[in-house]
Amino acid sequence: MRASDLLAMSLGNYTRARLRSALTTAGVAIGTALVVLLIALATGAENNVRRSIFSIGDLRLVTVQPFQPGASGLSAVPRTITDDTVTQFKRIAHVDGVYRQFDAPLGTVVEGGEDATIRPQGIEPGAPVDRGDLLAGRHLAVGDRAVAIVPGNLARIIAPSAGGAVGKRVTMRIGGAVKLGSTRIGGSGTPRDYALTIVGVFDEQASQTSMRIPLEDALAAGAENRGLTPDALRQGTGYSGIAIEADDSQNVAGIVRSVQELGFSSFSLKQVVEQIDQGFGVFRGILAGIGGVALLVAAIGIANTMVMSVLERTREIGIMKAVGAAPRDIRTLFLAEAAYVGLFGGILGLALGVGGGQVIERIIRDLNPRANPAAIFVVGPDLALGALALALVVALVAGFLPARRAMRMSALSALRYE
Amino acid sequence: MSTPLAVEAHDLERVYASGTATVAALAGVTLAVRTGEFVAVMGPSGSGKSTLLNVVAGLERPTGGTIRVGGEDLTKLDEEALARHRSKRVGMVFQAFNLLPRYRVVENVALPLAFAGTGRAERLARARALLERLGMSARAEHRTNELSGGELQRAAIARALVGEPAILLADEPTGNLDSANGAALIALLEELHAQGQTVLLVTHDAAIAAQAGRTVRMRDGRVVD
Numbered sequence: 001m002r003a004s005d006l007l008a009m010s011l012g013n014y015t016r017a018r019l020r021s022a023l024t025t026a027g028v029a030i031g032t033a034l035v036v037l038l039i040a041l042a043t044g045a046e047n048n049v050r051r052s053i054f055s056i057g058d059l060r061l062v063t064v065q066p067f068q069p070g071a072s073g074l075s076a077v078p079r080t081i082t083d084d085t086v087t088q089f090k091r092i093a094h095v096d097g098v099y100r101q102f103d104a105p106l107g108t109v110v111e112g113g114e115d116a117t118i119r120p121q122g123i124e125p126g127a128p129v130d131r132g133d134l135l136a137g138r139h140l141a142v143g144d145r146a147v148a149i150v151p152g153n154l155a156r157i158i159a160p161s162a163g164g165a166v167g168k169r170v171t172m173r174i175g176g177a178v179k180l181g182s183t184r185i186g187g188s189g190t191p192r193d194y195a196l197t198i199v200g201v202f203d204e205q206a207s208q209t210s211m212r213i214p215l216e217d218a219l220a221a222g223a224e225n226r227g228l229t230p231d232a233l234r235q236g237t238g239y240s241g242i243a244i245e246a247d248d249s250q251n252v253a254g255i256v257r258s259v260q261e262l263g264f265s266s267f268s269l270k271q272v273v274e275q276i277d278q279g280f281g282v283f284r285g286i287l288a289g290i291g292g293v294a295l296l297v298a299a300i301g302i303a304n305t306m307v308m309s310v311l312e313r314t315r316e317i318g319i320m321k322a323v324g325a326a327p328r329d330i331r332t333l334f335l336a337e338a339a340y341v342g343l344f345g346g347i348l349g350l351a352l353g354v355g356g357g358q359v360i361e362r363i364i365r366d367l368n369p370r371a372n373p374a375a376i377f378v379v380g381p382d383l384a385l386g387a388l389a390l391a392l393v394v395a396l397v398a399g400f401l402p403a404r405r406a407m408r409m410s411a412l413s414a415l416r417y418e
Numbered sequence: 419m420s421t422p423l424a425v426e427a428h429d430l431e432r433v434y435a436s437g438t439a440t441v442a443a444l445a446g447v448t449l450a451v452r453t454g455e456f457v458a459v460m461g462p463s464g465s466g467k468s469t470l471l472n473v474v475a476g477l478e479r480p481t482g483g484t485i486r487v488g489g490e491d492l493t494k495l496d497e498e499a500l501a502r503h504r505s506k507r508v509g510m511v512f513q514a515f516n517l518l519p520r521y522r523v524v525e526n527v528a529l530p531l532a533f534a535g536t537g538r539a540e541r542l543a544r545a546r547a548l549l550e551r552l553g554m555s556a557r558a559e560h561r562t563n564e565l566s567g568g569e570l571q572r573a574a575i576a577r578a579l580v581g582e583p584a585i586l587l588a589d590e591p592t593g594n595l596d597s598a599n600g601a602a603l604i605a606l607l608e609e610l611h612a613q614g615q616t617v618l619l620v621t622h623d624a625a626i627a628a629q630a631g632r633t634v635r636m637r638d639g640r641v642v643d
Contacts, residue, residue, distance in 0.1 A: 004538075005532050005538065318516075324533035326498045326501035
């Protein structure tokens with residue numbers, strides 16, 4: 001029998017049994033809609049979490065800490081990061097840049113009064129922390145000495161505005177007593193003053209760092225504070241941290257491993273994201289399973305309906321066989337009827353899922369006007385096609401045994417059936 | 419005579435198990451029907467006449483002996499080939515009409531061609547032509563539940579003929595018809611025979627059998643004289 005005739009005949013049978021077809025199709029539609037809704041919402045939730053993570057920092061960064069890998073917090077074992085270590089880091093595959101950091105001791109900016117406590121962070125020009133938009137001025141450049149890039153709140157204490165602070169000369173006092181919040185902390189060593197020119201101002205909301213100064217200045221201040229030479233400080237205390245930039249976020253895992261092998265612990269946003277991805281993967285799997293149960297129920301409904309349909313049409317099957325229907329034709333006829341249930345149910349379910357999702361998203365946004373999340377409900381082409389394919393497969397599997405039974409019926413006994 | 423044989427059965431057997439006993443519906447039937455003949459097979463209930471017809475139609479497989487229809491050895495055909503045999507080489511008319519209830523008359527008549535793979539336009543055209551030939555054009559587009567018994571059986575004959583079969587098989591075709599319609603139906607079969615159609619008719623009614631060119635009598639699964 002021609003494929004077009006088979007499909008037309010099945011479609012005719014499908015549409016003729018109006019109520020029955022409507023019910024089985026509705027079952028598939030509900031199951032499909034559930035699968036679509038749940039997975040779309042999970043995808044939206046994942047996207048929102050990733051978006052907030054991405055805003056925290058660059059995924060290509062690996063921050064190396066002067067501790068051994070493993071334990072963290074109070075039980076962390078310190079390790080010194082020396083220039084030799086830096087050379088080793090530079091040799092790791094896929095490393096684009098290695099940037100040294102040294103945190104000078106706590107101090108104040110004299111012109112800002114006793115509230116202007118700072119933790120000067122010594123960095124190299126081009127370091128990842130000193131990128132991004134500034135409120136005013138410029139970033140650290142090669143060869144800079146006795147300069148600083150300060151946060152906006154500090155700039156506003158010194159000058160009337162952020163822009164006004166650029167070019168101002170200030171005094172950084174390292175080593176004296178400082179005020180942290182409402183606590184006074186006794187200083188370490190003799191307070192020493194250093195003259196600095198502010199060259200840039202950054203938005204304190206966007207960055208956690210206190211004040212950025214050239215690495216050499218930080219090392220010099222730290223050394224003087226302890227009565228050491230900068231070289232002795234490098235070898236003895238070592239750097240406060242290293243920022244390693246990977247050429248691509250895919251290579252971060254490898255770099256983290258290499259750093260671990262060299263004996264240091266590190267932190268990378270990429271690994272946090274990977275954990276989250278894993279977590280969401282499991283989450284999506286669970287939701288798909290729940291939706292799958294709904295589809296399973298629909299499948300059982302289809303199978304039951306088809307068994308009854310085959311039984312009711314026993315005579316009809318006998319007649320068709322008597323006038324020349326091949327066994328395979330009969331099976332295809334019934335499988336195609338099941339396929340129509342899956343196809344129309346899948347399409348309807350997809351529409352319901354997408355529509356329902358839009359409604360839910362609208363409601364959530366209306367209830368939370370201040371939050372502005374990324375799309376809460378995401379239906380990509382894979383989800384849409386996957387859901388349709390799933391509905392179709394479920395229907396075909398459900399219809400397989402009834403169709404086979406119809407195929408195997410003896411024509412003569414079928415003809416005698418009342 | 420060198421006229422090819424429409425049906426050639428030799429020692430045909432059809433045995434099946436019924437509980438612990440075996441029943442021989444056909445116990446060695448030898449029969450030949452020449453092309454263009456109108457043969458009636460007569461016998462009481464249980465004589466095996468319907469089984470014989472079913473074997474010729476390819477609806478039942480013999481358990482012994484040989485059967486050739488239109489030159490084709492049916493015992494060598496698989497299920498798919500037997501299905502083609504039923505759509506092209508034979509056409510069957512049943513006592514209970516056996517038309518599909520939810521389809522129109524013309525669709526029913528065209529059905530064997532649909533299973534034979536003929537395109538829609540062509541098979542509907544051939545169906546309509548046949549219905550015209552049998553005087554049924556007026557009913558062509560009606561659904562089968564709107565037809566009387568006599569009309570249904572005529573439509574069934576049209577369906578049996580649409581594939582231009584070598585042989586038209588009829589199993590008690592007048593069984594569900596009143597005497598007037600029954601007579602009209604046999605007259606139709608005679609007319610078709612006169613136009614060259616080979617007909618094999620099964621009946622328990624001697625009067626109907628007399629209308630055929632030759633009668634074969636069966637009893638207990640065998641041909642008797």
